[in-house]
């Protein structure tokens with residue numbers, strides 16, 4: 001991409017954008033990761049730093065907010081649940097992983113009229129089964145808009161409204177978990193011009209603790225490979241966030 005400036009007042013800005021544009025075509029930078037201790041984990045490569053750039057053949061990469069399936073796969077191999085709930089399934093990434101691993105999975109999404117913030121709807125999705133794992137990848141508030149439905153979490157007009165409905169979701173998810181069952185939430189902090197920096201990871205933990213859950217293992221920092229923002233050029237200055245966070249909570253008993 002070449003920027004040319006006819007107006008000399010804009011020449012400097014054009015040069016800055018030019019430099020930024022040339023940076024994004026540079027090859028990837030490789031970081032040296034710390035050595036992980038050897039332990040009895042059935043998934044030794046699953047650590048607090050999740051840097052798998054392969055999304056796997058799960059779900060649909062073109063779906064907005066698609067998260068790739070390999071982290072979900074590693075979590076299921078580690079926790080070995082028998083029944084998984086995926087109440088914000090999007091393009092069905094978690095369902096596809098469960099199919100491959102032959103784990104029962106029940107899924108819904110607001111696009112199909114399923115509202116995960118309703119405790120009754122979550123109970124109906126769970127059915128009679130003992131849910132031992134809920135995978136949730138909610139909207140990062142309004143970072144991306146999903147369904148044209150007022151119940152969609154991404155359509156909440158204020159942060160307070162979002163947090164209130166997010167709280168209802170976390171409470172509903174906690175209520176369907178069997179004792180010792182886990183709720184895994186993939187969430188990213190979010191920032192926009194109007195609201196500023198919104199620490200959604202912090203709010204997720206706060207709301208999960210208030211719902212009576214406890215965190216049962218380390219945060220998993222997932223490197224955001226393939227995020228569309230990585231290909232953009234911005235005029236403003238900020239520290240780019242290159243990850244989101246998977247938090248795993250447990251009802252009562254800890255591992």
Ligand SMILES: C[S@@+](CC[C@H](N)C(=O)[O-])C[C@H]1O[C@@H](n2cnc3c(N)ncnc32)[C@H](O)[C@@H]1O
Pocket residue numbers: 059060063064065066067068087088089090091092093094108109110111114115116117137138139140146147151152153154
């Ligand atoms: C980040 S996307 C999930 C993408 C998914 N992980 C994938 O890989 O395709 C969030 C999803 O939450 C759904 N959603 C938003 N509000 C919801 C609600 N109240 N109940 C159920 N689903 C909701 C959206 O429609 C969207 O599909």
